[in-house]
Each structure stands twice: as structure tokens, then as C-alpha cells.
Amino acid sequence: MAIPKKPPPNPVHNSPPARLAKFLVDSVASIPYVLKQIPHLPKLKLLKYTGFFLCTSGMVFLFTGPFRQYRYRKHVNDAEILYSRANIRDSSSMTGTEKPYSDKHMSYDFKEEIDNRAKSENS
Numbered sequence: 017m018a019i020p021k022k023p024p025p026n027p028v029h030n031s032p033p034a035r036l037a038k039f040l041v042d043s044v045a046s047i048p049y050v051l052k053q054i055p056h057l058p059k060l061k062l063l064k065y066t067g068f069f070l071c072t073s074g075m076v077f078l079f080t081g082p083f084r085q086y087r088y089r090k091h092v093n094d095a096e097i098l099y100s101r102a103n104i105r106d107s108s109s110m111t112g113t114e115k116p117y118s119d120k121h122m123s124y125d126f127k128e129e130i131d132n133r134a135k136s137e138n139s
Contacts, residue, residue, distance in 0.1 A: 029038075054062070 057065070
């Protein structure tokens with residue numbers, strides 16, 4: 017009787033990208049099982065999961081919504097303080113975007129412009 021040959025080894029798929037892909041596939045595949053188990057959870061565990069979900073979604077909302085506006089507003093207030101300390105303008109506005117306009121700009125006279133063009137063409 018001959019000695020059996022060992023089968024060739026399978027390639028090892030243990031690289032970090034392969035492990036990440038396997039984890040993601042397994043996670044997505046387990047969603048239906050987890051959803052079926054929700055009605056059978058003990059009340060305290062269900063309360064903990066619900067609280068965790070609400071806190072997490074609240075934090076995501078805070079950091080993507082109002083918190084971004086708070087940071088922006090903080091920078092605008094800092095700029096307003098710098099402007100007031102340097103006496104660049106006398107304004108009580110906290111926007112930092114006002115700009116003085118001349119009377120010509122605010123009341124543009126189209127008739128006057130047409131007359132000026134007609135004079136320049138005739139000359």
C-alpha cells in the first residue's frame with residue numbers, strides 16, 4: 017500500500033482586506049436573524065438597546081446639524097471681536113458680511129446709462 021499524498025494547501029485568505037470583507041458579509045447576513053430575535057429579548061436588554069440607539073442617533077444629529085452651526089457661529093463671533101478691537105468698522109451687527117454701498121449702486125439709473133451710451137456712439 018502506498019503512502020497517500022497530502023492535498024495541496026488552500027490559499028490562505030487571512031489578509032486584512034479579506035478579513036474586513038468577511039466581517040462585512042457576515043454582519044449583513046446576520047441582520048435577518050437579529051431582527052427575528054428582537055421580540056424575544058428580555059425587557060431590560062431591549063431597553064438598553066433602545067437607549068443606545070437613541071443616544072447614538074442623537075449624537076449623530078448633534079454633530080452633523082446644530083454643532084456645525086455652533087462652530088461656524090463661534091468663528092464669526094471671533095472675527096467680529098477682532099474687527100471691533102481693530103476699529104475697522106463701527107457696527108453692532110454680528111454677521112461680519114455687511115458692506116457699504118454707494119447711492120449709485122443702490123439706485124442704478126438705466127435711462128441715464130442708455131443716454132450715456134447713445135452720446136458716446138454719436139460722438
